[in-house]
Amino acid sequence: MSHPRYICIHGHFYQPPRENPWLGVVEVQDSASPFHDWNERITHESYAPNARARLLDGRGRIINILNNYAWMSFNFGPTLLHWMAGAAPDVLDKIVEADRVSRERRGGHGNALAQAYNHMILPLATARDQETQVAWGVEDFRHRFGRDPEGMWLAETAVDLASLEALAATGIKFTVLAPRQARRWRKLGEKSWTGEQGGIDPSRAYLQRLPSGRSIALFFYDGIISQQVAFERLLDRGEKFLSRLFGGFDDHRGHAQLMHIATDGESYGHHHAHGDMALAYVLERIAKDPEVRVTNYGEFLELHPPEWEVDIHQDSSWSCAHGVERWRSDCGCKTRGDWHQRWRGPLRDALDGLKRHVDHLFGTRGRTCFPDPWAARNGYIRVILDRYDPESIRAFLEEFGHPDLDEQQTTDALRLLEIQLDSMLMYTSCGWFFDEISGLETTQCLQYAARAITLARHFGRELEEEFVAALEKAPSNLPEYGDGKGVWEKCIRPAGVDLDRVLAHHAISLIYRNGDEGVGDADAQAYAVEADDVVIRTRGAGHLAIGRLVGRSRRTWSRAEGHFVVVHFGGLDFHTVLCRDLDADAFAAFRAELLATYRSGSLADVLTILNRDFHGSTHRLDDLFRDEQRRIIGIVLADRFEDYRRTFARLANQDEEVLNRLGRLNYPIPKPLRAAALTFLDANLHEQIEAMVEGDESRLVEIEHLCDRGKAWGYTPQRDALGKALSEGLRRQMRELRNGDAAAAASCGERLLDAAAAMGIKPDLWEAQNEFLDAFMGLTDAEELDDALRQTFQRLAGRLEVAPTVLGWRP
Numbered sequence: 001m002s003h004p005r006y007i008c009i010h011g012h013f014y015q016p017p018r019e020n021p022w023l024g025v026v027e028v029q030d031s032a033s034p035f036h037d038w039n040e041r042i043t044h045e046s047y048a049p050n051a052r053a054r055l056l057d058g059r060g061r062i063i064n065i066l067n068n069y070a071w072m073s074f075n076f077g078p079t080l081l082h083w084m085a086g087a088a089p090d091v092l093d094k095i096v097e098a099d100r101v102s103r104e105r106r107g108g109h110g111n112a113l114a115q116a117y118n119h120m121i122l123p124l125a126t127a128r129d130q131e132t133q134v135a136w137g138v139e140d141f142r143h144r145f146g147r148d149p150e151g152m153w154l155a156e157t158a159v160d161l162a163s164l165e166a167l168a169a170t171g172i173k174f175t176v177l178a179p180r181q182a183r184r185w186r187k188l189g190e191k192s193w194t195g196e197q198g199g200i201d202p203s204r205a206y207l208q209r210l211p212s213g214r215s216i217a218l219f220f221y222d223g224i225i226s227q228q229v230a231f232e233r234l235l236d237r238g239e240k241f242l243s244r245l246f247g248g249f250d251d252h253r254g255h256a257q258l259m260h261i262a263t264d265g266e267s268y269g270h271h272h273a274h275g276d277m278a279l280a281y282v283l284e285r286i287a288k289d290p291e292v293r294v295t296n297y298g299e300f301l302e303l304h305p306p307e308w309e310v311d312i313h314q315d316s317s318w319s320c321a322h323g324v325e326r327w328r329s330d331c332g333c334k335t336r337g338d339w340h341q342r343w344r345g346p347l348r349d350a351l352d353g354l355k356r357h358v359d360h361l362f363g364t365r366g367r368t369c370f371p372d373p374w375a376a377r378n379g380y381i382r383v384i385l386d387r388y389d390p391e392s393i394r395a396f397l398e399e400f401g402h403p404d405l406d407e408q409q410t411t412d413a414l415r416l417l418e419i420q421l422d423s424m425l426m427y428t429s430c431g432w433f434f435d436e437i438s439g440l441e442t443t444q445c446l447q448y449a450a451r452a453i454t455l456a457r458h459f460g461r462e463l464e465e466e467f468v469a470a471l472e473k474a475p476s477n478l479p480e481y482g483d484g485k486g487v488w489e490k491c492i493r494p495a496g497v498d499l500d501r502v503l504a505h506h507a508i509s510l511i512y513r514n515g516d517e518g519v520g521d522a523d524a525q526a527y528a529v530e531a532d533d534v535v536i537r538t539r540g541a542g543h544l545a546i547g548r549l550v551g552r553s554r555r556t557w558s559r560a561e562g563h564f565v566v567v568h569f570g571g572l573d574f575h576t577v578l579c580r581d582l583d584a585d586a587f588a589a590f591r592a593e594l595l596a597t598y599r600s601g602s603l604a605d606v607l608t609i610l611n612r613d614f615h616g617s618t619h620r621l622d623d624l625f626r627d628e629q630r631r632i633i634g635i636v637l638a639d640r641f642e643d644y645r646r647t648f649a650r651l652a653n654q655d656e657e658v659l660n661r662l663g664r665l666n667y668p669i670p671k672p673l674r675a676a677a678l679t680f681l682d683a684n685l686h687e688q689i690e691a692m693v694e695g696d697e698s699r700l701v702e703i704e705h706l707c708d709r710g711k712a713w714g715y716t717p718q719r720d721a722l723g724k725a726l727s728e729g730l731r732r733q734m735r736e737l738r739n740g741d742a743a744a745a746a747s748c749g750e751r752l753l754d755a756a757a758a759m760g761i762k763p764d765l766w767e768a769q770n771e772f773l774d775a776f777m778g779l780t781d782a783e784e785l786d787d788a789l790r791q792t793f794q795r796l797a798g799r800l801e802v803a804p805t806v807l808g809w810r811p
Contacts, residue, residue, distance in 0.1 A: 005249055006258045006295040007286050009279070010113075010176060010221065011265030012153055013047065014077035015039055016430040016441055017118060020625070021422060021451045022497030024387070024526035024555075026083065027626040031440070034720060039080070043088050046269035046276065051094035052770055053280035061803040062769065064284070068276060069098030070105075071283040073296045074265060075113035075153040078140035082385075092144075099145050102296060109298030114141035114149035114172070117381075120427045121155055121327045122163040123315045124348075126359075128374055129424060130166040136381040138170050143385050150298040151175060155429050158317040158324050164208060164216050174205070174217035174297055176262055178318035182206075182220055185310040193311070199223075203250070203257040205301055206310035217301055218310055221262040222248050230263040235272040238281030245282065246292075256304045258295070262318075319433075327432040336435045343437040343474035343484060350470035350484070351426055351449060357463050358423045358452055362416050365459055369401055369413035376400035380417045388525065388554040407557075414556040415455045422452040436477050438487045446492045454496060455556075497625075499560035502527045503549045504576050504619035507564040509628055510534060511543045512635055528552050535591070537598055541570035544598045544606070546591050549578075563587050565594065565614055567606060572621055572636055575607075579616035590614060645683055652680035656709065663713030674713075681710055682718045686725055689755065693729035695744070697751045704758045717759040726756050726763040734771035734800075738778050746792045753799050769800050 018026045018039055026037045035041035055064040076084075076095065084092045095112075102111035116122060117136035120129065134152065141149045151174045152167050159177060167175060182200040184193035188207065200206075202220045209215050225248055228234040234241050248259040268275040286294050315323045325331035328348045330341040366373030379400050386392035393414070397405060401413055431445035453463045471484030481487045506529045534547030545566040552559045562580035569575070582590065590613050597605050621629060655673055662669055684706055688699040707717065729752050736745035749768070756763050776793055797804050 003254065004256045005292045006256070006260075006300055007245060007292050008073050008258060008260035008295050008297060008300065009245075009283070010073040010075075010260065010262040010297075011050075011268060012075055012115075012262065013080065013265030014075075014115070014119060015042060015080045015083075016077075016428045016444060017079040017083075017425060018444065019083070020495075020497070021425070021447045022526065023625060025627075026087075028630065029440070034724065039083050040087065042266060042270045043084070043091060045273075046266050047084070047095075048088065048091045049269045049276040049766070050265070050279070051091055051098070053276040055280055055284060056277070057803055059803075061801050062806060063803045064806070065773065066280040066284060067094055067098050067101075068268070068279050068283060069095050069111060070101045071111075071287065071294055072279070073111050073113065073260075075115045075151075076265075077115055077119060078117050078137060078144075079119075081140070081144055096145055103147075106296055106299040107302065109150065109296055109302065110145065110147065111296045112141070112145050112149070113151040113153050113176075113297070114138055115153045116155055118425050118427075119155040119429045120424060121158045121317075121324055121429050122166070123158050123160040123324050124327060125427065126355075127162065128359075128377075129427075130163060131169075132374075132378050132424065134166045134170050134172070135378045136384075138172075139381045140385065150301075156317040156319050156324075156327075157181065158315075158327075158429075159312060160314045161210060161312070164312075165210050165212055165214065168210060168212075168214040168216045172216065174219060174301055176219045176221060176297065177312070178316075179220045179223040181313050181316040181318070182218075183311050183313045185308055187308050188306070200310070201253070203248075203253060203259065204255060204308060205258070205304065205306045206308050207306040208310055208312060217306055218312070219258070219260065219297055220310075221260050226261040226263050229261060230267050230271070233272065235267065235275040235278040238278040238285075241278050242282045242285055245286075255307070258300050258304075259292075260297075327429060334435050335433075339435040339477040340475070341435060343476065344432050346470065346474035347432070347437060347442070347484065350467055350474070351445075353470055354426075354449055354452065354463060354467050355423050357461065358419050358456060361456060361459055361461055362420055365412070366416050369405065369409055369416065371402065372400075373416075376413075377417060377420050380421070383417075384421070393557075411557050412458070415458055415558075418555055419452045419455045422448040422455070426452070437474055437484055438476055438478060438481050438491060443487065443491050446488065447495060450488075450492050450496055454498070499527070499551045499553070499558065500578055500617050501619065501623050502529060503551050503560065503562065503564065503578055504617075504623050505625055505628060506531065506549055506551070507545060507547075507566050507576055507578070508574055508619075508621070508624055508632070510547070511536060511545050511566060511568060512632055526553060526555050528554055535595065537595065539598065542603075543568040544595070546594060548587075562616065563614075565610055567603070567610070569603065572633065574621045576619040576623075577610060577614055577616050578619070579614050581615065645679065648676040648679040649684075651676040659710075660712040669713050677710065677713075677715065678718075681706055681715060682722065685717055685722055685759065689722065689725045689729060689752070692748065692752060692755060693725075693732060695748060697748060700751050700755055700758070703755045707758050707760075717761060719761055722759060723756075723761045723763045726752055726761060727765070727767065730763060730765065730768035731771055734768045734775060737772065737775035742775075742779075742789055743792060746796055749796060750799060765800055769802060772796060772800055772802065773806070 015038065018037060020027050026039055029037040032038040032041040035044060050068040053066045053068045054062050055066060057063045081092060099110040099112040103109065114137045116133040117140065120133050122130050122133060125133065137152060138149060149172065152172045154163060154175055157177050159181060179200050179202055184195055185200055185206060186193045200220050202222045206218045207215050208218050225244055228244065234244060245259055249257055264271070268279045283294065286292055317324050320326035320331060320333050322331040322333065326333045329345045334341055362373055370376040379396060383393055383396050397410065397413065405413060426445045426448035428445055430441035434441060449467065453467060456463050468485050468488050471488055474484035476483055476487060481490065510531060529549055529551045531547055531549050534545065537544045546564065548563050550561040562578050563582055565577050567575045594606065594609055597609055624632065655677070659669065659673060659677055685703060688703045692699045730749055733745045733749040733752065794804055797806070
């Protein structure tokens with residue numbers, strides 16, 4: 001070849017922020033079942049598999065593992081990485097390691113690109129928001145990857161010249177766009193432009209001149225092949241994917257060619273099962289091909305600077321044929337054909353109106369806290385990156401705040417900045433992408449708006465009425481909501497959190513955590529609560545808790561305290577009262593009388609005293625945050641479930657012969673009989689698996705017996721729950737290979753695999769394989785493999801579908 005050829009595969013890895021805006025944690029999302037939430041599910045299906053992508057032989061055994069991120073270009077949304085740092089740090093470590101390795105391979109140019117902070121559509125943003133979104137994206141990137149970014153991904157590749165100016169002003173060298181976003185192009189030095197006929201040549205870099213006199217390099221990905229990867233199942237076969245990439249080169253081009261595609265990174269594993277493996281196959285094959293070179297955008301830009309310039313279409317994007325209309329109008333882009341999107345325009349109008357109010361508040365009241373409020377906002381990312389460290393907040397205020405801010409001014413300063421954070425998060429693009437205003441993504445944006453409105457009340461601004469009136473113009477597709485106002489009243493307002501609700505949450509939780517003062521940290525990271533003087537009493541199935549709570553917002557440093565009483569009548573019936581008016585002596589007298597009455601009187605007497613002497617806000621189980629609510633419901637109902645289980649066990653044992661006889665006669669098993677037998681067998685198998693994981697390998701015989709009991713009438717073990725238990729058990733045992741008794745762990749692992757075979761269940765081996773390979777490499781490095789242990793690993797490798805030739809993997 002007279003001109004070199006390069007391949008670059010870019011993945012845009014992103015999820016919208018999913019944290020409860022008040023609590024700072026992602027609450028359970030049932031639609032992501034069997035996982036806790038969508039971040040966790042997609043990490044399991046895509047982000048983690050791409051960090052350890054399998055390459056298989058003809059027998060389906062692992063022959064190598066590839067960190068795809070070390071070979072592809074990628075960007076991750078900053079809000080997703082923030083979640084990952086706490087929830088999946090091992091995956092984040094692999095992503096950061098991949099960027100480091102790629103810099104070593106690519107002349108100092110890393111595979112990672114930055115991203116504008118929370119996926120806001122920048123052409124629709126104010127100039128100040130554009131500046132902050134880019135500044136925050138750059139600072140987040142430095143924090144995660146330890147270097148300055150060369151490139152930045154724009155949300156939905158939505159672009160205008162002002163957005164590119166914001167990138168160039170921070171030193172960003174390039175971004176990536178869709179081919180249809182190029183309006184005209186020409187070779188540097190020529191006067192005439194080439195129009196859109198035939199489309200832009202995606203195989204080179206282009207220069208975009210900007211009104212300020214700056215410039216930025218642009219890459220336009222191959223639209224056809226990218227479309228095939230994202231939507232046309234090109235990832236079903238690695239060979240087909242590889243062939244299509246090579247088909248993107250053109251022998252008639254007289255320059256160094258960059259064959260590059262860009263898609264959502266979730267295509268590799270989440271949208272397309274095993275897409276991570278197809279990608280790994282392609283990347284390894286390309287890496288070994290002397291005719292092409294795997295590259296990234298930064299390296300290619302250094303080797304082959306732009307020789308052409310381009311002029312973009314203003315207000316264009318990669319996912320809306322109408323430019324950026326998807327995020328402000330019913331443009332016709334939709335995911336469900338029978339629903340309208342007439343709510344999109346009114347939603348943006350409502351948010352724009354709210355934004356004008358909170359920006360004015362920040363620009364005026366902010367001056368009492370900061371010499372330059374907008375510079376302080378740009379710098380606030382340092383606090384966001386170290387969210388709950390008081391020293392980080394103090395350092396920020398020392399740099400950006402007026403000297404000697406008092407306690408109230410400090411809280412005001414932090415509240416103003418939190419309003420600004422929420423007022424940008426409420427513009428996250430996913431709020432408009434789908435088809436219904438009551439959807440998960442849109443209500444998330446509305447919750448950020450709700451928190452901004454609540455915080456603004458502390459400054460005498462009442463913004464809710466005007467905002468809700470504007471939402472009323474946004475029609476829903478669902479009759480139960482009617483319009484945006486209905487969504488607000490049914491979904492958003494009840495979700496709001498204040499310190500009273502936080503204290504009530506902790507008060508109820510104390511009953512089921514034995515009075516532990518550190519309750520609920522996992523449920524409400526944004527708050528710290530301390531309990532003292534707590535007394536808990538039990539009577540029958542009910543409880544009484546009384547004490548004092550002090551709560552503090554870790555974000556705004558606002559504080560609340562008060563006494564509480566929780567009366568649990570049994571079941572799911574809780575009555576909680578918070579009171580802030582009693583002094584210590586009055587509370588002590590009240591507590592003594594209440595406890596004495598609870599010990600010997602009726603519950604009616606208890607409530608009489610409570611209503612007479614303890615006035616305050618009342619709360620129920622409904623006010624618990626979602627994960628804690630479900631935990632407590634599970635505890636409350638556990639005894640009831642155990643009663644059912646014992647009853648089903650008795651019935652199943654009584655009816656065993658009847659079931660077998662009916663099965664042999666091919667008689668349809670009556671539903672009550674089947675339900676009792678299924679519940680009994682599934683529960684018992686789960687208990688046997690748990691016992692095996694704890695080391696009792698004799699339980700395998702009982703598992704085989706239980707499975708035999710159901711064969712005659714067609715019993716099939718519950719695959720999801722039992723498969724998950726087996727997978728988790730295998731993972732634990734494979735971890736013990738390096739942390740404990742390797743021989744015992746290997747033996748237990750093999751028995752768990754025997755149990756899976758007996759139940760006809762194929763457990764997910766992914767995590768167990770990772771632990772096995774990590775243990776093998778660790779022991780090999782330490783030269784701790786004697787002959788017996790080597791044979792153990794060889795035997796396990798076969799059963800875990802790992803080829804015996806595997807000695808590790810290259811990053």
